[in-house]
Amino acid sequence: MRANRILDTLAGQGITRRAFLKYCATLASLMALPPSAGKAFADALAKAPRPSVIWLPFQECTGCTEAITRSHSPSIEGMLFDMISLDYQETLMAAAGHQAEAALHEAIQRNMGKYLLIVDGSVPLGLDGAYSCIAGRSNLETLKEVAAGAAAIVAMGSCAAYGGLPKANPNPTGAVAVSDVIKDKPIINIPGCPPIPVVMTGVLAHFLTFGGLPELDRLGRPKAFYGETIHDRCYRRPFYDQGKFAKTFDDEGARKGWCLFELGCKGPVTYNACASVKWNDGTSWPVESGHGCLGCSEPDFWDAGGFYKALSMPARPLKLEPAAIAAGVVAGAAIAASSRSRKSAAKAAHETTTLADLEK
Amino acid sequence: MTLPDIPVAAATGTLTGNARAVLGEVATLLDGLLRTGEGGLIDIRGLPMSPADRQWLLEQLGKGEVEILMDIGGRSRIVETGLPAVWWIEHRNEHGVLASEFVQVAYVPELISAHPDDVESGLEALRSRISELS
Numbered sequence: 033m034r035a036n037r038i039l040d041t042l043a044g045q046g047i048t049r050r051a052f053l054k055y056c057a058t059l060a061s062l063m064a065l066p067p068s069a070g071k072a073f074a075d076a077l078a079k080a081p082r083p084s085v086i087w088l089p090f091q092e093c094t095g096c097t098e099a100i101t102r103s104h105s106p107s108i109e110g111m112l113f114d115m116i117s118l119d120y121q122e123t124l125m126a127a128a129g130h131q132a133e134a135a136l137h138e139a140i141q142r143n144m145g146k147y148l149l150i151v152d153g154s155v156p157l158g159l160d161g162a163y164s165c166i167a168g169r170s171n172l173e174t175l176k177e178v179a180a181g182a183a184a185i186v187a188m189g190s191c192a193a194y195g196g197l198p199k200a201n202p203n204p205t206g207a208v209a210v211s212d213v214i215k216d217k218p219i220i221n222i223p224g225c226p227p228i229p230v231v232m233t234g235v236l237a238h239f240l241t242f243g244g245l246p247e248l249d250r251l252g253r254p255k256a257f258y259g260e261t262i263h264d265r266c267y268r269r270p271f272y273d274q275g276k277f278a279k280t281f282d283d284e285g286a287r288k289g290w291c292l293f294e295l296g297c298k299g300p301v302t303y304n305a306c307a308s309v310k311w312n313d314g315t316s317w318p319v320e321s322g323h324g325c326l327g328c329s330e331p332d333f334w335d336a337g338g339f340y341k342a343l344s345m346p347a348r349p350l351k352l353e354p355a356a357i358a359a360g361v362v363a364g365a366a367i368a369a370s371s372r373s374r375k376s377a378a379k380a381a382h383e384t385t386t387l388a389d390l391e392k
Numbered sequence: 393m394t395l396p397d398i399p400v401a402a403a404t405g406t407l408t409g410n411a412r413a414v415l416g417e418v419a420t421l422l423d424g425l426l427r428t429g430e431g432g433l434i435d436i437r438g439l440p441m442s443p444a445d446r447q448w449l450l451e452q453l454g455k456g457e458v459e460i461l462m463d464i465g466g467r468s469r470i471v472e473t474g475l476p477a478v479w480w481i482e483h484r485n486e487h488g489v490l491a492s493e494f495v496q497v498a499y500v501p502e503l504i505s506a507h508p509d510d511v512e513s514g515l516e517a518l519r520s521r522i523s524e525l526s
Contacts, residue, residue: 049507051465054483058492061435267440270408313489
């Protein structure tokens, strides 16, 4: 079975052991694992067999697929596709129509109980699932059939993980998350709009290495990437602690790179790895580019109030909670001292938006 | 109006103070290397540092005598800092963009050593070449 091992497959493509070690060191870094984990990762990954992966796109915008395939780090994400046997992915595969459906069913039969199922997009339940159909079948029907033979399911992106934008008020298609439909399989959520490509890579590498899913948080997200808030890892955090905030997008504070909390940054309540992994090949990320975090890896972020309202400002001023009043925005050293209580107050006041909010 | 006329620039010049702690960690790892022979690795990109912090850290560590370039799925550069056994490691992808960055405390960075399995394959290849020549 030596020829099926990942390292042997890679060697056949001219990828050396040192290149593989380098890849694993980078992956461990991106997964926020201890730096020494890179070598252990490489040792285990090299011996692992290549798994079959079936990828189903449902009610989605293809942004998640774009995020991975348009990534400018082919040495990482390209290697991922060499490590797995991607047996079905409608956007990427050459086959179409009946050939594509035949490939799907062949992959299911050949790897029954062992394949990994990746889903991007939400599942519409309205009108018996008629809002999104592939090959004459509703997404709901396809999901149930393919999930039945999967070893585990990866819900890729905020739509598959939480329902995402299709679920935004008033949710015309009755969109739900994968976990709302499938209850008897291990599901890992990789939210983000889109998710960070290397999170996908890291989860697959973990599955390949250890044969199971990594440790998950209460929302089913891998703790290695979603264990800390954007705020915890933000390089602008020291300015928050010093009470130095940009008040507008072009004031002196903004030019000096001060904290964007008062401009609506949702970093304090958003769990994701953007601050350490960054985007566009590690070039930058929203906060480094001067814009606050939108909180796209949290459930219902689209309906959670204005993107430019500070977390400490309630979405509905008329229903202001006493705790939120006490937590109002006050620049200066006092902010650092009260940051913890403000954070919880802000969470409490982070209400669903209304039509009136959108008109502001 | 040209781009430089716009009075907004990337915030690269601000020191946050986070890089200073790395120096202490390097000292602890060096002490461990001398006492037990075991060094360690610090993941630079996992730390919340501004570009100015990174530059400050590089200046504090200085530059030593050894520089190793490796072409392995993109260029990798291993440079001994001004402190013996403290190495600055940069891994770039195939487009030359920085993918990961470490400070390693070791007499020789592990990535440089050949793996016994690869040595064995090399030996087999050499023996086969010799037999073809004779």
